[in-house]
Amino acid sequence: MTTDQSLAPAIRVRGVEKSFKDLHVLRGVDLDVAAGTIVALLGSNGAGKTTLVRILATLLRADAGTAVVHGADVATSPGDVRRSISLTGQFAAVDEVLTGRENLELVARLRHLDDPRAVADALLDRFSLTEAGDRRAGTYSGGMRRRLDIAMSLAGDPPVIVLDEPTTGLDPQARNEVWQTIRELAAGGTTVLLTTQHLEEAEQLADRIAILHRGTIIQDGTLAELQRLLPPATVEYVEKQPSLEDVFLALVGDTGESAPRPDETAGDAQGAPAREESR
Secondary structure (H helix, E strand, O other): OOHHHHHOOOEEEEEEEEEEOOEEEEEEEEEEEOOOOEEEEEOOOOOOHHHHHHHHOOOOOOOEEEEEEOOEEOOOOHHHHHHHEEEEOOOOOOOOOOEHHHHHHHHHHHOOOOOHHHHHHHHHHHOOOHHHOOOEHHHOOHHHHHHHHHHHHOOOOOOEEEEEOOOOOOOHHHHHHHHHHHHHHHHOOOEEEEEEOOHHHHHHHOOEEEEEEOOEEEEEEOHHHHHOOOOOEEEOOEEEOOOHHHHHHHHHOOOOOOOOOHHHOOOOOOOOOOOOOEO
């Protein structure tokens, strides 16, 4: 890898557009994801998150614009992109009849890796699933099943992983297990693009947050940078920093589109009392 390649973003999207007949889903998306970081792509239902993910994974072709993953163009070098990226969808894609080990060995064989048994053993250990490795995946808890799903995505050590709403349907304990797994991925140098509707998830995990609304990225920055877009709310001697939910709703506005429910987020921006902290 040349110096220029090593400094380039792991994912670079420029002017990507996609329509389905008369429905314009993406209207010129620009996005950079630096290598070894976690970037959260935040948006309401229908904002275009999954469409963009499918384009990056070469499952859809963009109508316009360019997207490059790990130095390879998704349109002109899809094979190179597929070798460097792994996609984990909203629901775990494990075979519940097979054991955890058999699921991992199957993926290793499909990717033509040497010694699938050793690959499975290493991944079971990495994701704290060794003791459950010879149990059918159908007996796993939600968090274990999702960890197995992510482990399957990492067979062959892809440098880029895309997680499309990875905690959908999980209880809080399972969600926290997945969050810890994602942190460990980034700490090990894997680039993570995370799509989510859950604002707390973005707050907890992301190095940078991009807000996708009506087919475009309307803001992109660190949590602190986004919070500075709104003044801190003050009441006498009480100061409250704006949450990511405050920023998101102020930027998107009340459009009538489906937005994350307050009970799925870090706080209720529309009526819940602010947490008070003394100065």
